[in-house]
Amino acid sequence: MIEYSSQPHYLVAVDCIVFGFDGAHLKILLVKRGIEPEINKWSLMGGFVGANESPDDAANRVLKKMTGLEGVYLEQMQIYGEPKRDPIERTLSVGYFALIDIHKYEAQLNTDYEAEWFLIGERPKLIFDHDQMVADARKKLRYKASLHPILFEMLPKQFTLPQLQNLFEEVNDTKMDTRNFSRKITSTGLLIKLEEKDRSSSKKGAYYFKLDKKKYKAKFQAFLNLIPNLKN
Amino acid sequence: MIEYSSQPHYLVAVDCIVFGFDGAHLKILLVKRGIEPEINKWSLMGGFVGANESPDDAANRVLKKMTGLEGVYLEQMQIYGEPKRDPIERTLSVGYFALIDIHKYEAQLNTDYEAEWFLIGERPKLIFDHDQMVADARKKLRYKASLHPILFEMLPKQFTLPQLQNLFEEVNDTKMDTRNFSRKITSTGLLIKLEEKDRSSSKKGAYYFKLDKKKYKAKFQAFLNLIPNLKN
DNA sequence: AAATTAATTGTCAAAATGACATTTAATTAT
DNA sequence: ATAATTAAATGTCATTTTGACAATTAATTT
Structure with missing residues (x-):
């Protein structure tokens, strides 16, 4: 025993x-x-x-x-x-x-x-x-x-779309199409566009966004299709 | 120290x-x-x-x-x-x-x-x-x-589509549409249809299938969309 | 021969996806 | 002042995937 x-x-x-x-x-x-x-x-x-x-x-x-x-x-x-x-x-x-x-x-x-x-x-x-x-x-x-929006945990309160895309690309070791990424991430409803721009990385400047925390919590467990299925 | x-x-x-x-x-x-x-x-x-x-x-x-x-x-x-x-x-x-x-x-x-x-x-x-x-x-x-075909691990070598659907429904505590389930599971290419039928559960009998083990291994890590996104 | 039972299969409209290039807003150089 | 430069932002279209929906089939039982 x-x-x-x-x-x-x-x-x-x-x-x-x-x-x-x-x-x-x-x-x-x-x-x-x-x-x-x-x-x-x-x-x-x-x-x-x-x-x-x-x-x-x-x-x-x-x-x-x-x-x-x-x-x-x-x-x-x-x-x-x-x-x-x-x-x-x-x-x-x-x-x-x-x-x-x-x-x-x-x-x-x-x-x-x-x-x-x-x-x-x-x-x-x-x-x-x-x-x-x-x-x-x-x-x-x-x-x-690839399923949940956890990467926002690594971003500051304000961030730009190019930064966000960089982050996704780094984590997934891949390159994504800017237009498709923008469409997908926007359609989640998790982002709130701000008036201010980040002018440090380009002449035109990129708009800041912040996370919609209510929607973040609400949608966290739902499977989001954040990474495209690359062909080839 | x-x-x-x-x-x-x-x-x-x-x-x-x-x-x-x-x-x-x-x-x-x-x-x-x-x-x-x-x-x-x-x-x-x-x-x-x-x-x-x-x-x-x-x-x-x-x-x-x-x-x-x-x-x-x-x-x-x-x-x-x-x-x-x-x-x-x-x-x-x-x-x-x-x-x-x-x-x-x-x-x-x-x-x-x-x-x-x-x-x-x-x-x-x-x-x-x-x-x-x-x-x-x-x-x-x-x-x-919901992402990987692990449920096949619970099935015997031969199984029917109705059994497979039952299993998915039990695990997910939901009901699925037979036609959509059949389409999705068939489109994964993981199933091989056999000639024999299981006659124990109905008069018509249900065809047995077996798992294509090569494809199972090959596709295991790919995200399969096996559970429908139910509206309502 | 008719009734019964569970298995099998098809259509269609809507949504999501992937591939693709031009325009815009600003600064810097001429 | 104008042109060149740089990175950001945005739209279209064809294809695929999805979800909603019900009739037919193959067998046994009545």
Whole structure:
């Protein structure tokens, strides 16, 4: 008969893949690891699950501690539990991906941790199985973003259509037709056009939009067809 | 400074929500729990993650042990980690849902465990947070099945269109138009029509179909639009 | 031979999609 | 002042997909 007492116990951790968008490119936030082993190597933001918190609590705590941000969009991805994944001692890690507005982060930067944004394609090699986690997170981000409007979580309050399209293109590693993208995204009813223009990126300037938060909440679970089915 | 040695250690378990389909209704496979606490209450199939196995390994082992089946469709759902979810000792559980062909199971039934199929709507109350897990699994099953052809995993080698439609309707808790369903499912190219008919459920008889496994693999990741967008 | 039962199949109008290029609004250069 | 430049914004059309809708077929039972 199986009993609790005879069963092995393990460390349980969380690791967060933090995505951001600078208006042109998708970025990922990494930290220099503060403990042995692999101290001072680049790693995901992570920490152990404490005695009185759930893994979700732990992920939120870690994010708050390292970025200063609360209420961040956070989604549980999967558990990483290969017996040998941590060389010191068996540790299972719950992977999360987080989407944050890069500007909010800069405003609240916590300098106790050596954190740095990297272009997604130019990130350093990470410790343990963190590279696999990043690959999985990108896949899951792409999957989810093709059905639900989560990418707005990475945008500032005001954004332009070209920025939004850039974001979609970065996440999906593809190019889209401007006219079709504009039509589709407009037809969701999620956008409110503002009077002001962003003149920083062109002579003509691009109109700012903001998110209609009521419709965002209402339509979040409905499957939106945001990515075109490319032929060829 | 955080160190491994000072961190708490926990039990880690897996729990499997096993779905099946009897040709008319969606069912769930439950077992009578063999250990304290809550011994002899109905529960999900589960077990602790052993020292030399990953959670995925553990889930497969548990399923093999309790149903005799290998190679079952198994998908990691999420981790359940509220500090107090197990009253004896802190235990985190990785939830999986499994889709099995109910006929294969009956052929290999392992009678060492008191396992029983329940209609999804007539299942007994379960221990701990297992009712929540079932609710989450149903939601995830519905989500995934609306995009990918996973429901075929619950069907025998030969099945009829009316059976297939029943399955979709059960999972999505809805009714569909026969003509539109037939058109959509046929247009995926996943079905091969057989010559034989199933005469058990009607006078006319319904043609058997089988799954085109090559196309199933090839199209699995492509988003199929299998559930209609109901108006009203 | 008629009634019954469930399976199978077709049409049509509306909506969504994908492919495609020109015009517009502003600044910068001549 | 005018022309050149740059990126933003916008429209059309043919094709495909969708959703709503009911009659016919193949067999058994009465």
